[in-house]
Amino acid sequence: MASMRAAIFIEPNRIVLGEKPIPEVGPLDALVKITTTTICGTDVHILKGEYPVERGLTIGHEPVGVIEKLGSAVEGYSEGQRVIAGAITPSGHSNACLCGCHSQDGAGTRHGFKPMGGWRFGNTIDGAQAEYLLVPDAMANLAPIPDGLTDEQVLMCPDIMSTGFSGAESGAVRIGDTVAVFAQGPIGLCATAGAKLMGATTIIGVESVPARMEISRRMGADHVVDFTKGDVVEQIMALTDGRGVDVAIEALGRQETFEGALRVLRPGGTLSSLGVYSSDLKIPLGAFSAGLGDNKIVTTLCPGGKERMRRLMSVIASSRLDTRPLVTHRFKLDRIEEAYDLFAHQRDGVLKVAITT
Amino acid sequence: MASMRAAIFIEPNRIVLGEKPIPEVGPLDALVKITTTTICGTDVHILKGEYPVERGLTIGHEPVGVIEKLGSAVEGYSEGQRVIAGAITPSGHSNACLCGCHSQDGAGTRHGFKPMGGWRFGNTIDGAQAEYLLVPDAMANLAPIPDGLTDEQVLMCPDIMSTGFSGAESGAVRIGDTVAVFAQGPIGLCATAGAKLMGATTIIGVESVPARMEISRRMGADHVVDFTKGDVVEQIMALTDGRGVDVAIEALGRQETFEGALRVLRPGGTLSSLGVYSSDLKIPLGAFSAGLGDNKIVTTLCPGGKERMRRLMSVIASSRLDTRPLVTHRFKLDRIEEAYDLFAHQRDGVLKVAITT
Amino acid sequence: MASMRAAIFIEPNRIVLGEKPIPEVGPLDALVKITTTTICGTDVHILKGEYPVERGLTIGHEPVGVIEKLGSAVEGYSEGQRVIAGAITPSGHSNACLCGCHSQDGAGTRHGFKPMGGWRFGNTIDGAQAEYLLVPDAMANLAPIPDGLTDEQVLMCPDIMSTGFSGAESGAVRIGDTVAVFAQGPIGLCATAGAKLMGATTIIGVESVPARMEISRRMGADHVVDFTKGDVVEQIMALTDGRGVDVAIEALGRQETFEGALRVLRPGGTLSSLGVYSSDLKIPLGAFSAGLGDNKIVTTLCPGGKERMRRLMSVIASSRLDTRPLVTHRFKLDRIEEAYDLFAHQRDGVLKVAITT
Amino acid sequence: MASMRAAIFIEPNRIVLGEKPIPEVGPLDALVKITTTTICGTDVHILKGEYPVERGLTIGHEPVGVIEKLGSAVEGYSEGQRVIAGAITPSGHSNACLCGCHSQDGAGTRHGFKPMGGWRFGNTIDGAQAEYLLVPDAMANLAPIPDGLTDEQVLMCPDIMSTGFSGAESGAVRIGDTVAVFAQGPIGLCATAGAKLMGATTIIGVESVPARMEISRRMGADHVVDFTKGDVVEQIMALTDGRGVDVAIEALGRQETFEGALRVLRPGGTLSSLGVYSSDLKIPLGAFSAGLGDNKIVTTLCPGGKERMRRLMSVIASSRLDTRPLVTHRFKLDRIEEAYDLFAHQRDGVLKVAITT
Structure with missing residues (x-):
């Protein structure tokens, strides 16, 4: 089983770049090779121990990448496609989703609603600050990047x-x-x-x-x-x-x-x-x-799902807004610990960092 | 100038039945002879001095009555008509009203919005616990009572x-x-x-x-x-x-x-x-x-205006709801101080009192 | 491979009870044993050739039944559960679903929207007038019947x-x-x-x-x-x-x-x-x-999905409405051709027929 | 009684500049001295006899001007103020207005709703293509022009x-x-x-x-x-x-x-x-x-009222939009018949004309 590098929450005040196996792809999943991601203020809360996640979890919920492998039941996409997924990954089939409350998706729970239930990446499942990301309910969440847009242009869309x-x-x-x-x-x-x-x-x-x-x-x-x-x-x-x-x-x-x-x-x-x-x-x-x-x-909790991402990317593609000025610093994934240090201390006028692989 | 009886706020813990002149009718006003009114929990706040109103004000904001006199510019009504008016009396012409926020009507203020601005009866102008009530902006506020409905049937509508x-x-x-x-x-x-x-x-x-x-x-x-x-x-x-x-x-x-x-x-x-x-x-x-x-x-502050009153009375008229069980006690206006005493102390299982003239 | 009886569209003016194989269950599907179903005015349009469907299709989109078998990826249900599914079966993951337009679900199409795309039973896939029904996207569509409600009480919910x-x-x-x-x-x-x-x-x-x-x-x-x-x-x-x-x-x-x-x-x-x-x-x-x-x-096209069905069944369970008076005639599946004849000709004051297996 | 010039509908295919008395100001009215107005496509329909209005009516529903005189009951304005009023002039007090349907204002009708009831200027009462305009329900309709905006900048707001x-x-x-x-x-x-x-x-x-x-x-x-x-x-x-x-x-x-x-x-x-x-x-x-x-x-019929006008002028004042390019031709009121001729025949690339007094 091949392995990959990932930013792992070890314990409060320690997120380190470690090794993890590349995830197995279930029937409804997609494996995405991350090309660019970023660090969110919420990740800093996790780092500081202010927001609890399980030790060993890969952090990050803002993925830009390329489809590496599609689950057996996933239709409508092809490997090699450039995609993003929202920070919140609704299943689409929970009672919450079916009444339009996608971010509170409690698929699998008894009632179908769960506070923040749609937030999974870097919260309840492994996240995007890694070489590969497993996207659950891929058909609801993968949004192809329009031709001509760079990673940095769409990096702010997921969250x-x-x-x-x-x-x-x-x-x-x-x-x-x-x-x-x-x-x-x-x-x-x-x-x-x-x-x-x-x-x-x-x-x-x-x-x-x-x-x-x-x-x-x-x-x-x-x-x-x-x-x-x-x-x-x-x-x-x-x-x-x-x-x-x-x-x-x-x-x-x-x-x-x-x-x-x-x-x-x-x-x-x-x-x-x-x-x-x-x-x-x-x-x-x-x-x-x-x-x-x-x-x-x-x-409001960050709206996710592929339709939301499609709409946000259309804002960028139509030049209604350019969010690139928000990206003030750039790091390779290798140096993500340094990026955390800069971002957590809000040094050097940082707004957002771009992490590339 | 003829006079009338009215429940007047004298000072904290004293609302008394006194005499006041029957109001003059301005061009946009209507004078309504009150046939039935009631006491609200808010009136008890006023009585106790917990909500400030000017001394000398007539209390009450839940009028049922008969049009006695119409202002010179008021059209569409006739004297002798049985009417109610909502507790909140929007002017209709303020910026607040024109954007659908009638209860926060600040007609006459600089910006047209005022917190609770639409609540005038028994708050900023004389109220309904009296023999006569002057209804401002009558064309926006007088709602004819459908035939066949008694005063008590519509008494809960205004508030x-x-x-x-x-x-x-x-x-x-x-x-x-x-x-x-x-x-x-x-x-x-x-x-x-x-x-x-x-x-x-x-x-x-x-x-x-x-x-x-x-x-x-x-x-x-x-x-x-x-x-x-x-x-x-x-x-x-x-x-x-x-x-x-x-x-x-x-x-x-x-x-x-x-x-x-x-x-x-x-x-x-x-x-x-x-x-x-x-x-x-x-x-x-x-x-x-x-x-x-x-x-x-x-x-939400109690929605008022004649269209709201029309709709609420249609609920009663169509037998969708009967609010008469809420009226547990009845008093003549003469005995309103007694009614306040009962209501303020929530004695005898009181829910609402009807005050008739 | 076991077979079952089903009402099959042969050609205009001929829907007959025939034999079909019991469907295979894919990972996201559920096989439901139908206990009660009904005939819709739309089915009569199909019968008359006024609405085109493929020859050989099983008709019907109003299923009440029992879960016989769950697909490998279906969670949150158990075999033997009494359920209904809506006439419209949204996937939950199309762009249409993700923006709240579930009935126009075009999952699998290029843009995720398709007119009437959510209507599949008895339209684009085999329907409910049969011994067994394959429910696609089962997690979005199966709604358990509350205890104490009979089949006939919930029979009007799907459509x-x-x-x-x-x-x-x-x-x-x-x-x-x-x-x-x-x-x-x-x-x-x-x-x-x-x-x-x-x-x-x-x-x-x-x-x-x-x-x-x-x-x-x-x-x-x-x-x-x-x-x-x-x-x-x-x-x-x-x-x-x-x-x-x-x-x-x-x-x-x-x-x-x-x-x-x-x-x-x-x-x-x-x-x-x-x-x-x-x-x-x-x-x-x-x-x-x-x-x-x-x-x-x-x-509006009939809203479907399990949350919709849950809400409608709560109307029945809370005695807000009883739709049983709409069921005027009852037939066994064996006699469904007779039921079509009665219903299509609107004989004998028929409103709806119940078809039981 | 002083007189003024006005564009008067005489009969189909004849709108002429004539003389009319300057209107009397009722208690709720305001008299506005028109400084700039324009011609609408609807006015051309009137001209051609395709939309019926009474003969003798002054045409026009897009006023920009200065308050000349306020009715006795009008508060919150001062003479000399620069104002606009919307093409539609809701009373504010009809049932239609009170449920947010201001353009269908049927104040004075039995039910308070009237199709296009809020369109009065140049339709049921004298309009804006004149030296003076009487604005009914002035408190609901007069919107002060923000400092620094010219007549032409706000000329598109009324309609x-x-x-x-x-x-x-x-x-x-x-x-x-x-x-x-x-x-x-x-x-x-x-x-x-x-x-x-x-x-x-x-x-x-x-x-x-x-x-x-x-x-x-x-x-x-x-x-x-x-x-x-x-x-x-x-x-x-x-x-x-x-x-x-x-x-x-x-x-x-x-x-x-x-x-x-x-x-x-x-x-x-x-x-x-x-x-x-x-x-x-x-x-x-x-x-x-x-x-x-x-x-x-x-x-949708053109929304009117002073709050609407305030909001639209804020779009201009904040430079979100500049509608001046729509004004392609300018005429003095004296030459309005010529303006009608140009506009009705859509000559010379005309979009909108400005008529000044």
């Missing part, structure tokens, strides 16, 4: 773009909306781009790192508010002339940003939350109009 | 039914849904009825007062869970075979019920909140799946 | 209830709506029941057969209009006091009913079409307000 | 942009959609721009006039199909690789374009119709998948 855009989509941004996006990391930047793509006419980014403030404008922000230069809520209220925003997108996962997002909503507005929280949240009575403000709080 | 139903509507209850309703007071009971009307097939009421548990079943609950007899979340999870509910409706306004509602949601489920909260809320991390559960939290 | 209800669902019926349902055959009757389940408060059935008019009232109609007793549009306009209906459901598939449904819509109303048409349709200019009436015309 | 955008909005265009827009006149061009603003990634314009094909690309089309150079349906199917489009927008009002739009839809796709038709329409059986394609046909 960053899908999650970021979903902040605007779940917020139901409409033409003419005012939208605030709290935090302009990779996901917040894609939320900004998503809000612009959906027709928001005033987009306010919240950020303090100058390089991120700059890229925020390039991704679509009309204004960028620096939270170190004064109260964010006051600044946004001033920018909106006291009206507040139609949609506030939370893209960090902290009480301050969640609360700020709630406080800047106009009556009837929507807080669209993308953050992964690590502690209880507080909803201040006033910010919530005592429950009488016709407000919504909506959370 | 209780409208709010209760909106719990199911904002939760987007679908055929085949499982719905839990936390607290079976008048609004929770109407939420139960609303969930049934929209096709929920498993409805679980949460209550501990035996009389309310009994009426809950009559209003549509398939199961009623007594929170004094064991952990509510566990009981609901057992009833749903571990699956959780599609929609949980909060109808009390407390941390326990809000949190319980969150904890029983299936992944992807919606918490529809109707309660008027009086302190900050906590969202426990686990109950919120760390923000990754594709959950929604939706708050 | 009749699913299609009928979808008329109300696609019409987005709301509490307080006025709904007209054109034709009260089995599907129209279920559309009536669906409109009631979703909160319509005035439901008008259109029918002329007295027995169907009677059952229409039992299924939820407040009024039944006899189109042989005067102009339907005038009658409905009179019943609605000139207002028109919010939603008109077409459940026959003819120009007259389509046009009548369009003509009774209020401005802004929705025509929800369920009929299978057999010729071009005309949209009269006036009925369409020259395109300026903010109207919608929505068509 | 052309509002209608065109609504084609994409009613079609519920989503990120990644493929959209075809049939006809690239002013409304079709704005539909193209609207589809782009909402995130469509493949936009196909259908047109044959070279200048319009060119501007179509500037407004957002990725491809422009010339229907004189081959079958439109085939061309679009080729461009979409056989898949069809998610949304097809009809922007002409003819059988050919309606039918073409239907034929290029993917299963489950939506035809969003903006055209004003002048004869019955035919739905070909095959194009409609016999009613089984899960397709929608949606019609």
Whole structure:
């Protein structure tokens, strides 16, 4: 049995490049040779022991690659095809999937729903930071890359773009909306781009790192508010002339940003939350109009599946958005430990790293 | 200038029946002679000084009556017509109204949105617990009572039914849904009825007062869970075979019920909140799946306006629902202070009182 | 290789009970022993040669039965379980499924969408009027029957209830709506029941057969209009006091009913079409307000998949609706040709027949 | 009583510039001094006698101007303010408005709904091609022009942009959609721009006039199909690789374009119709998948009201779209008859004319 290199979670604070057997391909699977992948903020949570996964697991959920081998029951693809798969890999056949809630796919569970059930790569099964990746339910998940797009052009599709855009989509941004996006990391930047793509006419980014403030404008922000230069809520209220925003997108996962997002909503507005929280949240009575403000709080887990990937890649292919500026650093898989070190410490202005094999 | 009797907020813990001039009728107003009204839990908050209104204000927002006089610009009605008006009286012309957010009507404000702006009766203008009520923006708010319906049959429409139903509507209850309703007071009971009307097939009421548990079943609950007899979340999870509910409706306004509602949601489920909260809320991390559960939290303020009232009265007229069992006590306006005393202390199994003139 | 009896399409006007081999079970399939099935109006179209299928095909798409054998890759079920499957059997993994359009599943096609692609039983693969049925994509399609429900209680779920209800669902019926349902055959009757389940408060059935008019009232109609007793549009306009209906459901598939449904819509109303048409349709200019009436015309193909079936069976299990009155005649599979004869000629007041093995 | 000049419909084929009294201002009205207006295709229908209006009516429904006088009950505005009003002027208080169907406002009618009821300017009351315009229900309809925008920059908002955008909005265009827009006149061009603003990634314009094909690309089309150079349906199917489009927008009002739009839809796709038709329409059986394609046909009348206008002007103010290229010719009101002549005969590549006073 041939072996391959993979970034393996050994124990908190240790993800190392090790050797693993190349996976066997079951009837519904596909084996993908990874050509490019990346590291996500969630992977850093895993590294730090803040999000529990089993020891020995290969990390990573953002694959770009080439089909190496198809399961016996997989139709509609051919070996050698360039593909991506979403970070979330719905089966398509669970009750959750069949009612449109693909990210909460609990195929195999008693009721067909499971919180975060669709997130398998680098969470419940081996992930993408390796030479090969086994993609389960391949027919639901493999999305061919359109001709002419490079790996780096589509590298943000599996998670960053899908999650970021979903902040605007779940917020139901409409033409003419005012939208605030709290935090302009990779996901917040894609939320900004998503809000612009959906027709928001005033987009306010919240950020303090100058390089991120700059890229925020390039991704679509009309204004960028620096939270170190004064109260964010006051600044946004001033920018909106006291009206507040139609949609506030939370893209960090902290009480301050969640609360700020709630406080800047106009009556009837929507807080669209993308953050992964690590502690209880507080909803201040006033910010919530005592429950009488016709407000919504909506959370979204990264939408996956091949149709989602097809749509996101069409955004890139049609030049509506270029996410390559988010890739600030490049490493070979051999040096992935170094990449983790850089990314986990957010050194050198890193936004996203590209890991190639 | 003729005078009338009215229930007036004097100071915390004192609402008294006093004399006031019968209001002047402006061009867009209508003067309605009240025939029946009622007292709301919110009025008790006002009485206790927990919700601030100006001293001297007439309380009450649930009017049933007869048109006494129409403003000079009001068309489409005739004096002597029996009508109701919703608790919330949208102008129809604010930016909030024009984008469908009628309860947050901020007509006259700079931006056209105002939290709870559509709630005027007994809040920012004189209310319905009086012999006469001035209805602003009459053309948007007066709804003729269908022939053959008594005052008591439509008495729950202005607030209780409208709010209760909106719990199911904002939760987007679908055929085949499982719905839990936390607290079976008048609004929770109407939420139960609303969930049934929209096709929920498993409805679980949460209550501990035996009389309310009994009426809950009559209003549509398939199961009623007594929170004094064991952990509510566990009981609901057992009833749903571990699956959780599609929609949980909060109808009390407390941390326990809000949190319980969150904890029983299936992944992807919606918490529809109707309660008027009086302190900050906590969202426990686990109950919120760390923000990754594709959950929604939706708050709704009682929908008003004549079209809403027309629809609710059609529910009564078509015998889809009879809300008369909610009226447990009857008083003449003369004895409204006694009614407040009974209602505020929730004595004698009171659900709602009818106040007639 | 064992053989079984099956109702086979030989040529136009000939469906005969013949012998076929019991199907082989592929990895994703399940073999279901049919205990009860029925004949659909669509099967009569096939019989008459009006809808083309391949000669030699087993007809029928409404299976109730017991799992005989599971494919090697099928998890979550056990042999001997009582199950139904929807008339439409989505794969779950096509692009159509992944964007929520399960009935147009074109798995295996180039683009993942195919008109009516999800309808396979008795259309593109062997159907349910046989001793055994091979269910493809079993994990997406097998729905266990809740304990205590008989075959006849769930027999309408695979098609009749699913299609009928979808008329109300696609019409987005709301509490307080006025709904007209054109034709009260089995599907129209279920559309009536669906409109009631979703909160319509005035439901008008259109029918002329007295027995169907009677059952229409039992299924939820407040009024039944006899189109042989005067102009339907005038009658409905009179019943609605000139207002028109919010939603008109077409459940026959003819120009007259389509046009009548369009003509009774209020401005802004929705025509929800369920009929299978057999010729071009005309949209009269006036009925369409020259395109300026903010109207919608929505068509729906029977929703399938196990989650849909689970929900529909919960309607039965919770006693929200009893569809047994639709089953007017019963036959053994041996006598299915006789059943076709009765049903095709609509003799003896037949609504639906139950075919048992 | 002072008089003013106005473009008056005398009889079919005669709209002349005449004299009329400046209107009296009722309590809810505002008198607006028109600074710029334009001529719509609908006005040409009126001119030709194809759309009936009363003789003596002032034509025009696209006003840009300055508040001259406010009605006694109008609050929130000041004289001298620069404003626009939508072509459709909802009252805000009808049943239609209160359920979100503002364009079908039947205020004053028995049921509150009326087909095209919200279209009053130049249809049921005097219109905008005059020195002064009386705006009814001023508080619902006057939208202040943001500082820095010229008349010509906002001249398309009252009708052309509002209608065109609504084609994409009613079609519920989503990120990644493929959209075809049939006809690239002013409304079709704005539909193209609207589809782009909402995130469509493949936009196909259908047109044959070279200048319009060119501007179509500037407004957002990725491809422009010339229907004189081959079958439109085939061309679009080729461009979409056989898949069809998610949304097809009809922007002409003819059988050919309606039918073409239907034929290029993917299963489950939506035809969003903006055209004003002048004869019955035919739905070909095959194009409609016999009613089984899960397709929608949606019609939309130009959305109006001040909130709509505010949002559209924010699109201009934020530089998301510049509609000035649509204004190809300019005339003084004095020469409006000449403008009609040019526009009605579509001479000299005219798209829209600006009429100034």
